[in-house]
Amino acid sequence: MNDTEAEERPAGLGRSPPDPLSVPNRPETSFLWFAKPMSTFKYIIWRNHKKKLFGAFIFVLLFVVLFMFVIQLPSFILNKLVG
Numbered sequence: 001m002n003d004t005e006a007e008e009r010p011a012g013l014g015r016s017p018p019d020p021l022s023v024p025n026r027p028e029t030s031f032l033w034f035a036k037p038m039s040t041f042k043y044i045i046w047r048n049h050k051k052k053l054f055g056a057f058i059f060v061l062l063f064v065v066l067f068m069f070v071i072q073l074p075s076f077i078l079n080k081l082v083g
Contacts (some may be wrong), residue, residue, distance in 0.1 A: 046053065
């Protein structure tokens with residue numbers, strides 16, 4: 001660069017200001033798992049295993065109802081027979 005070009009464009013002038021950085025794309029799981037256990041369950045476990053957990057809940061609920069029915073059936077029959 002010669003002297004005339006250096007005088008026309010001094011250092012630091014003629015440039016645009018720096019652009020700010022864009023917002024980083026952070027996942028929702030960037031939290032402490034022991035501080036928010038329900039958020040951990042929601043984002044890590046529920047999102048991946050929603051159908052399996054729902055099916056297991058229905059199965060356990062039906063099993064409990066059937067088990068209660070089987071346990072109470074003999075006493076119900078005995079009460080009907082005795083009076």
